[in-house]
Amino acid sequence: MGEPIYRRVVVKLSGEYFAGPQSYGIDQSTIDRVAGDLIAARGLGVEIAVVVGGGNIFRGVEVSARGVSRPTGDTMGMLATVMNCLALGEALQRHGQKARTLSSFVMPQVCELYTRAAAQQTLGEGGIALLAGGTGNPFFTTDTTAVLRAAEIGADAVLKATNVDGVYSADPKRDPKATRFERLTHSEALAGGYKVMDATAFALARETSLPIIVFSIAEPGSIGTVLGGAGRATVVAG
Numbered sequence: 165m166g167e168p169i170y171r172r173v174v175v176k177l178s179g180e181y182f183a184g185p186q187s188y189g190i191d192q193s194t195i196d197r198v199a200g201d202l203i204a205a206r207g208l209g210v211e212i213a214v215v216v217g218g219g220n221i222f223r224g225v226e227v228s229a230r231g232v233s234r235p236t237g238d239t240m241g242m243l244a245t246v247m248n249c250l251a252l253g254e255a256l257q258r259h260g261q262k263a264r265t266l267s268s269f270v271m272p273q274v275c276e277l278y279t280r281a282a283a284q285q286t287l288g289e290g291g292i293a294l295l296a297g298g299t300g301n302p303f304f305t306t307d308t309t310a311v312l313r314a315a316e317i318g319a320d321a322v323l324k325a326t327n328v329d330g331v332y333s334a335d336p337k338r339d340p341k342a343t344r345f346e347r348l349t350h351s352e353a354l355a356g357g358y359k360v361m362d363a364t365a366f367a368l369a370r371e372t373s374l375p376i377i378v379f380s381i382a383e384p385g386s387i388g389t390v391l392g393g394a395g396r397a398t399v400v401a402g
């Protein structure tokens with residue numbers, strides 16, 4: 165594995181992936197494996213903050229399709245991300261890694277409130293900061309949260325660890341002829357309308373000059389590989 169090309173990153177973990185072989189909820193062995201990958205990546209000397217999605221429990225759009233208002237559905241989705249962070253935090257600590265969950269919502273019995281200073285402090289002390297609760301606002305996604313928090317804490321890149329190994333010309337799960345891009349500019353990603361990430365996230369990354377690396381979390385060790393500038397991935401930058 166090569167020397168890391170980033171000093172501080174935000175890793176966005178797919179909530180959906182946390183369900184493992186199940187269709188819903190949290191699969192413990194999947195969380196333990198992801199925790200191991202994060203600890204190995206931290207071992208390369210890179211400061212790591214993590215944003216976890218909530219799609220394994222609730223997605224606002226899906227909840228609202230069943231009759232709940234969209235803001236309430238989105239709040240349920242954001243609370244789902246808190247549960248995922250609590251599960252991941254425990255797994256990291258069990259493996260000996262210092263981790264601190266910081267939420268966009270005030271919930272003192274559950275975890276601390278996210279502030280930029282608290283996140284910076286955790287990273288400075290060698291801990292992994294788990295940034296829970298999304299942006300705290302409905303109508304956003306955890307992809308946008310990852311870019312927002314990366315810009316706030318001065319990260320060098322957003323690593324989107326998802327269930328595909330990059331950005332394709334079309335959804336690879338629907339179109340077998342779709343081809344993977346090695347590299348795209350933010351403007352090309354926006355113009356292409358590639359659904360692997362929402363437009364707000366790409367636009368904020370362009371505005372803040374943040375590279376986004378899209379890669380598969382299913383590949384064990386992929387976070388460390390990507391930190392070394394290698395592996396199958398799409399780099400969205402420039």
Ligand SMILES: Nc1ncnc2c1ncn2[C@@H]1O[C@H](COP(=O)(O)OP(=O)(O)O)[C@@H](O)[C@H]1O
Pocket residue numbers: 177178179180181217219325326327328330331332333334335336337358359360361
């Ligand atoms: N152009 C595309 N390139 C890659 N993936 C795409 C594209 N269009 C749609 N997708 C789909 O996007 C999904 C990843 O996005 P999403 O479900 O939001 O991930 P996450 O759970 O990591 O937030 C993949 O499952 C893939 O099928």
Ligand SMILES: O=c1ccn([C@@H]2O[C@H](COP(=O)(O)OP(=O)(O)O)[C@@H](O)[C@H]2O)c(=O)[nH]1
Pocket residue numbers: 177178179180216217218219220222223224225237238239240241242244245297298299300301302303304305306307309
């Ligand atoms: O700032 C945010 C982040 C997330 N969400 C809600 O939380 C859900 C879970 O997040 P996301 O869909 O991004 O998770 P993932 O796709 O990574 O599992 C979303 O569907 C939204 O309903 C939100 O309302 N605001």
